[in-house]
Amino acid sequence: MIRFDKVTKVLGRKIVLDAVDFEVGKGETFVVVGLSGAGKSVTLKHMIRLMRPDSGEVSIDGKIINDLGRMALQELRSKFGVLFQSSALLQWMDVFDNVALPLREHTKMPEKEIKRLVDEKLELLSLGDAGSKLPSDISGGMQKRAGLARAIIMNPEIVLYDEPTSGLDPVTSRRIDELIVNMREQLGITSVVVTHDLHSALAIGTKIMMLHEGRIVENATPVDFIRSKNSTVQSFLESQYITKKGKWEGMLNE
Amino acid sequence: MLVEAIWFMQFAFGKRSKHETVTQFYITGIKSLGVITVVALFTGMILALQTGLELRRYGQEVYIGSAVAVSMIREMGPFMTGLIISASVGSAIAAQIGTMTVSEEISALEVMSINPNRFLVMPRLVALVVMMPILSVYTNILGIMGGALVGTTQLGVSVQAYMDNATQFATNKDLYVGLFKAFLFGIVITTVSCHQGFMTTEGAVGVGRATRSSVIISFLTILVVGYMVTRMFYL
Numbered sequence: 001m002i003r004f005d006k007v008t009k010v011l012g013r014k015i016v017l018d019a020v021d022f023e024v025g026k027g028e029t030f031v032v033v034g035l036s037g038a039g040k041s042v043t044l045k046h047m048i049r050l051m052r053p054d055s056g057e058v059s060i061d062g063k064i065i066n067d068l069g070r071m072a073l074q075e076l077r078s079k080f081g082v083l084f085q086s087s088a089l090l091q092w093m094d095v096f097d098n099v100a101l102p103l104r105e106h107t108k109m110p111e112k113e114i115k116r117l118v119d120e121k122l123e124l125l126s127l128g129d130a131g132s133k134l135p136s137d138i139s140g141g142m143q144k145r146a147g148l149a150r151a152i153i154m155n156p157e158i159v160l161y162d163e164p165t166s167g168l169d170p171v172t173s174r175r176i177d178e179l180i181v182n183m184r185e186q187l188g189i190t191s192v193v194v195t196h197d198l199h200s201a202l203a204i205g206t207k208i209m210m211l212h213e214g215r216i217v218e219n220a221t222p223v224d225f226i227r228s229k230n231s232t233v234q235s236f237l238e239s240q241y242i243t244k245k246g247k248w249e250g251m252l253n254e
Numbered sequence: 255m256l257v258e259a260i261w262f263m264q265f266a267f268g269k270r271s272k273h274e275t276v277t278q279f280y281i282t283g284i285k286s287l288g289v290i291t292v293v294a295l296f297t298g299m300i301l302a303l304q305t306g307l308e309l310r311r312y313g314q315e316v317y318i319g320s321a322v323a324v325s326m327i328r329e330m331g332p333f334m335t336g337l338i339i340s341a342s343v344g345s346a347i348a349a350q351i352g353t354m355t356v357s358e359e360i361s362a363l364e365v366m367s368i369n370p371n372r373f374l375v376m377p378r379l380v381a382l383v384v385m386m387p388i389l390s391v392y393t394n395i396l397g398i399m400g401g402a403l404v405g406t407t408q409l410g411v412s413v414q415a416y417m418d419n420a421t422q423f424a425t426n427k428d429l430y431v432g433l434f435k436a437f438l439f440g441i442v443i444t445t446v447s448c449h450q451g452f453m454t455t456e457g458a459v460g461v462g463r464a465t466r467s468s469v470i471i472s473f474l475t476i477l478v479v480g481y482m483v484t485r486m487f488y489l
Binding site for chain 2: 048050073077078084088089090091101102105106150
């Protein structure tokens with residue numbers, strides 16, 4: 001469904017992605033992990049053509065998107081919903097108007113129908129009371145959920161999450177994780193999640209790919225990922241206290 | 255960006271863009287009136303005082319009406335309005351769009367297939383190109399009134415003589431050229447401010463830089479465009 005074929009991207013003098021190859025299947029929750037500056041967000045931006053590769057190809061549903069024209073790009077992006085790291089809600093609009101924006105811009109739906117759909121999504125994300133509030137008046141967790149409501153309002157096939165739990169408390173983080181899992185299980189949405197929170201990645205991912213200095217050092221199921229012999233992966237696991245003792249003991253020692 | 259925004263002009267008064275366009279009219283027009291009133295009055299007063307004192311040496315102070323009116327309508331009205339609007343409205347546009355750029359709101363619009371030029375630039379462009387000539391006329395009127403105030407109270411010129419002189423020498427061409435300049439300045443301010451906003455990088459520092467650049471570039475462009483239009487119509 002999403003395919004990167006030897007994608008290379010250089011920003012300034014730094015090779016951010018170095019001949020990256022991977023595939024994301026339909027209905028998967030594909031998690032990209034790595035340290036800061038590893039190229040995770042750049043990978044995400046290539047999927048929606050916010051960035052173009054310097055070499056290599058990115059294809060969605062078999063169609064190469066490197067050089068799409070405006071109309072084709074619009075059609076491509078209609079398949080996606082994106083939750084940005086900063087939520088990216090328009091600050092002068094209240095939460096309801098933010099979530100309703102794609103419907104108002106791309107459909108001729110009457111306001112009554114728009115209200116019904118927006119209220120439905122806000123309820124789904126436990127934001128029923130926040131519709132009339134400005135983004136600056138709600139917490140970071142609520143902003144993330146509002147951003148997610150906006151991302152899924154057009155019923156996209158694929159949702160991209162850029163650091164969905166960064167800056168959130170553990171309880172809210174787990175709640176966002178549950179939402180991502182529910183999206184897959186209830187709506188069959190394909191998800192690509194960029195995060196450096198490995199606990200979150202293991203909880204939600206059907207596949208986990210680790211990037212390090214622009215290269216893929218591991219791409220495996222969660223179980224195979226924590227059993228990886230790669231030293232970078234092992235050191236990343238240890239840095240997040242995923243060690244051979246405690247909760248992970250059985251899995252790591254098998 | 256400018257061409258695209260003009261292409262989208264038809265959407266400015268559509269049902270769903272009307273609110274944003276009206277908001278921009280309010281910000282550009284109504285919220286700038288206070289500072290424009292003060293600046294316009296004092297510009298006219300200074301012009302009257304400076305030219306009046308020189309003309310008095312030759313006993314010709316009665317002509318300050320024409321000097322103030324022609325200067326205001328041809329040059330100072332649109333020029334002062336352009337400077338005020340670029341410093342107040344233009345800087346605000348650059349700061350808002352710059353903040354939106356660094357906080358990924360522009361990327362979010364693009365991902366939602368909402369063209370930022372239509373959504374953000376076009377309502378501001380419509381508001382500025384319509385309001386700039388109107389505000390320029392307002393500046394002209396207040397400037398001429400300010401000149402009259404100085405002329406009557408400090409230079410001993412009657413209101414009747416001042417106004418007769420003002421209307422005798424200022425022509426329709428002066429007014430049209432002045433309005434044309436104001437219209438162009440509206441385009442300049444919107445284009446420069448939005449462009450600087452979209453080009454913003456590096457967080458809060460970048461927003462500050464974009465705001466400063468938008469004011470400086472707008473000021474310089476207004477000066478150059480003003481000179482070129484004057485040269486085109488009067489040389």
